[in-house]
Amino acid sequence: xxxxxxxxxxxxxxxxxxxxxxxxxxxxxxxxxxxxxxxxxxxxxxxxxxxxxxxxxxxxxxxxxxxxxxxxxxxxxxxxxxxxxxxxxxxxxxxxxxxxxxxxxxxxxxxxxxxxxxxxxxxxxxxxxxxxxxxxxxxxxxxxxxxxxxxxxxxxxxxxxxxxxxxxxxxxxxxxxxxxxxxxxxxxxxxxxxxxxxxxxxxxxxxxxxxxxxxxxxxxxxxxxxxx
Amino acid sequence: xxxxxxxxxxxxxxxxxxxxxxxxxxxxxxxxxxxxxxxxxxxxxxxxxxxxxxxxxxxxxxxxxxxxxxxxxxxxxxxxxxxxxxxxxxxxxxxxxxxxxx
Numbered sequence: 001x002x003x004x005x006x007x008x009x010x011x012x013x014x015x016x017x018x019x020x021x022x023x024x025x026x027x028x029x030x031x032x033x034x035x036x037x038x039x040x041x042x043x044x045x046x047x048x049x050x051x052x053x054x055x056x057x058x059x060x061x062x063x064x065x066x067x068x069x070x071x072x073x074x075x076x077x078x079x080x081x082x083x084x085x086x087x088x089x090x091x092x093x094x095x096x097x098x099x100x101x102x103x104x105x106x107x108x109x110x111x112x113x114x115x116x117x118x119x120x121x122x123x124x125x126x127x128x129x130x131x132x133x134x135x136x137x138x139x140x141x142x143x144x145x146x147x148x149x150x151x152x153x154x155x156x157x158x159x160x161x162x163x164x165x166x167x168x169x170x171x172x173x174x175x176x177x178x179x180x181x182x183x184x185x186x187x188x189x190x191x192x193x194x195x196x197x198x199x200x201x202x203x204x205x206x207x208x209x210x211x212x213x214x215x216x217x218x219x220x221x222x223x224x225x226x227x228x
Numbered sequence: 229x230x231x232x233x234x235x236x237x238x239x240x241x242x243x244x245x246x247x248x249x250x251x252x253x254x255x256x257x258x259x260x261x262x263x264x265x266x267x268x269x270x271x272x273x274x275x276x277x278x279x280x281x282x283x284x285x286x287x288x289x290x291x292x293x294x295x296x297x298x299x300x301x302x303x304x305x306x307x308x309x310x311x312x313x314x315x316x317x318x319x320x321x322x323x324x325x326x327x328x329x330x
Contacts, residue, residue: 018311022318039229047229050238060237061229070233078240083272088248090269095249106245115273118266162321165293168281169300169317175273176304184270191271192278199279200286211275215267 007128012120016133019112020140022166023054025158027144030057032155034148037065041149048145052107052138056080059204080205086212087114094126108134112167115174183218190214290330296321 027048034044039061047057056077063073088106091114095105108131117130148155158164179185191214198207257265281297283289300317308316 015310018314022314034229043229043231043234046231046234046238050234051241053241056237056241060233064229064233070230073229074233074236074240077237078244081241081244083276084241084244085248085251086265086268086272088245088250089252089265090248092249092252102249103246106249107242109245111273111276114269118269160322160325162292162296162318162323162325164289165281165296165300165321166314166318168277168293168297169304170310170314171273171277171280172297172301173304173310173313175270175277178270179274184267187267187271188274191275195275195279196282199283207279208272208275211271211278212268214271214275215264218264218267 007124008132009120009125009128012116012125012129013132016116016129016136019116019133019170020136022163022170023112023137024140024144024147025161025163026054026167027141028148028151028155029158030054030061031145031148031150032152033058034061034145035152037061039064044145044149045142048142051077052141053077053081053084053110054141055204076204079203080208082205083111083208084109087111090114091117091130094122094130096127105131105134108138110134110137111171112137112174115171119174119177186217187214190217292321292324292329295324295329 030048031044034047035041047060051057059080060073060077063076064070068076087109091109092102094117095109096102110133113130113133116133117126120126120129175188179188191211194213195207195211198210202210252265277297281289281294284293296317296319299320300313303316304310304313
């Protein structure tokens with residue numbers, strides 16, 4: 001990772017640390033919630049280390065806590081993680097050249113890292129951003145999980161700190177440069193509308209995937225006529 | 229939760245993460261299709277932002293969270309540094325909740 005060290009931008013590091021701090025807080029709330037739901041610490045840690053996908057971890061624990069079966073928990077968690085397939089298609093070329101490194105980099109693929117890397121372009125800076133953001137978030141998420149698991153019920157409700165607003169705002173800030181293009185704006189608007197309309201109707205994970213339909217808004221019907 | 233469930237979720241999630249990367253390597257995509265793949269990532273991320281900002285479970289998240297996200301979005305649009313965007317969004321939502329806004 002010598003080249004990574006050389007290409008890290010101090011501003012990118014600062015931004016990634018801000019995200020990492022926020023994810024550490026959410027990790028602590030995950031650890032505390034899992035402990036409250038009676039999940040043994042070893043399993044909670046295994047979830048954070050081996051799954052490393054916050055949404056699916058919260059969902060899986062919630063399903064079991066609500067009396068659902070382990071199979072239902074796994075299915076719900078996997079459904080919410082299907083979005084990683086199109087993410088891999090989009091940023092797959094920006095992880096590493098060697099397959100061994102790519103297979104390692106796949107594990108730290110996370111929404112914020114994908115957005116962070118895309119905002120830094122497809123060159124060396126984007127690649128460094130993917131690894132730096134992914135690794136920092138991985139470390140903070142897991143440290144947070146340990147702290148939360150040990151502190152248990154003495155962890156305050158993280159909603160008090162507003163971290164639930166920090167993530168959508170951060171993702172949006174990372175997306176803004178790509179939304180300067182008109183086709184991306186149209187796609188985003190339709191994706192948001194579809195996902196919001198689908199939320200009361202579909203199980204968790206599917207509304208976001210349904211947002212993919214927004215891609216059909218990339219071209220205006222009028223564009224076809226204007227094309228040479 | 230039990231070990232088989234945790235390991236199944238971990239293995240499945242890892243496979244999903246690798247699948248896109250492998251597909252990308254195996255299939256040569258023409259430039260136009262590549263643009264659509266990129267727009268697909270944009271669509272997913274914007275959908276994530278919208279649902280995370282406005283919904284909780286299957287209902288409305290309450291006003292404090294979207295207000296914080298809106299302040300963060302405005303700050304980002306005004307080219308405020310990223311760290312401040314994060315702090316402003318969380319701070320606004322936190323303050324509103326302190327004042328009793330749901």
